[in-house]
Amino acid sequence: MSKCELSYSHYRSVLDKAIAAGYEIVPFRDSHQISGSKRVIVLRHDIDALINKAIPIAEIEASMGIQSTYFIRSYADDYDLDDDQVKAVIAALSKLNHEIGIHYETGNLMNSDADDPEKIFLDEKTRLERACGLKIISAASHSDKSCRRWTRSKQSSRQTTLLSAIKHSIPCMPKTAVRSLIMGLEVRGVRTPLYRMIKASKDDLFQVVSEDAVGIEHQSWQTRLCRGYVHTMEGRAKWKPCCPCSLIGRYDRLMITTHPEHWNR
Ligand SMILES: [Zn+2]
Numbered sequence: 495m496s497k498c499e500l501s502y503s504h505y506r507s508v509l510d511k512a513i514a515a516g517y518e519i520v521p522f523r524d525s526h527q528i529s530g531s532k533r534v535i536v537l538r539h540d541i542d543a544l545i546n547k548a549i550p551i552a553e554i555e556a557s558m559g560i561q562s563t564y565f566i567r568s569y570a571d572d573y574d575l576d577d578d579q580v581k582a583v584i585a586a587l588s589k590l591n592h593e594i595g596i597h598y599e600t601g602n603l604m605n606s607d608a609d610d611p612e613k614i615f616l617d618e619k620t621r622l623e624r625a626c627g628l629k630i631i632s633a634a635s636h637s638d639k640s641c642r643r644w645t646r647s648k649q650s651s652r653q654t655t656l657l658s659a660i661k662h663s664i665p666c667m668p669k670t671a672v673r674s675l676i677m678g679l680e681v682r683g684v685r686t687p688l689y690r691m692i693k694a695s696k697d698d699l700f701q702v703v704s705e706d707a708v709g710i711e712h713q714s715w716q717t718r719l720c721r722g723y724v725h726t727m728e729g730r731a732k733w734k735p736c737c738p739c740s741l742i743g744r745y746d747r748l749m750i751t752t753h754p755e756h757w758n759r
């Protein structure tokens with residue numbers, strides 16, 4: 495096993511280890527066709543910035559016969575879907591048989607509660623579909639604050655009440671610390687209702703927008719993906735809670751998320 499770092503060689507060895515341990519590695523689009531007992535990894539990449547850096551990761555996966563989902567933003571600060579070079583990158587990803595999903599940030603694009611989240615989400619999705627010429631059926635959120643904005647929803651207010659109850663019972667612990675504590679429990683195989691509630695209240699657009707109405711079949715907050723998997727995510731160049739190399743073999747179902755902008759040779 496190579497050194498545990500955000501290098502392409504370590505990425506390759508993580509995937510090698512997973513294959514050797516008998517995991518089936520799938521993109522979101524195939525995540526519903528998995529039988530109950532098998533070892534599964536749902537593999538996901540969030541393209542927050544530097545879209546070109548998706549290519550080396552995509553090529554490594556393709557060379558190993560692996561497909562994953564690349565979640566792309568429609569209104570990124572750093573890349574523009576109208577740019578031909580950006581379109582070429584997306585075309586290259588799908589030519590390698592990877593899935594393109596929408597990395598939505600509907601809440602961030604809403605100016606007020608009067609804005610319709612369904613309309614804004616559909617605009618994000620359609621813009622990406624136009625850029626890649628493909629139908630988008632998978633979605634994952636990019637630091638979306640939609641639920642916080644959509645305070646009138648019944649479900650949202652119930653969760654707000656629960657969150658404040660936790661804060662009240664553990665007053666000296668900041669919310670982020672509560673979240674990472676619960677994440678730690680999750681990795682140890684202890685699934686708590688608290689954990690699910692905090693995850694769900696964080697940024698689940700689909701509490702207020704119907705998946706069917708916007709043509710989404712797979713999204714990261716679905717119970718089946720949210721609860722059924724131990725999640726580990728590389729964000730801001732750090733794994734939370736830890737690099738998947740130490741989770742493979744310990745848990746049968748993993749969701750692994752990277753941000754390819756942070757990975758290097
Ligand atoms: Zn590692």
Ligand SMILES: [Zn+2]
Binds near residue numbers: 540636
């Ligand atoms: Zn993101």
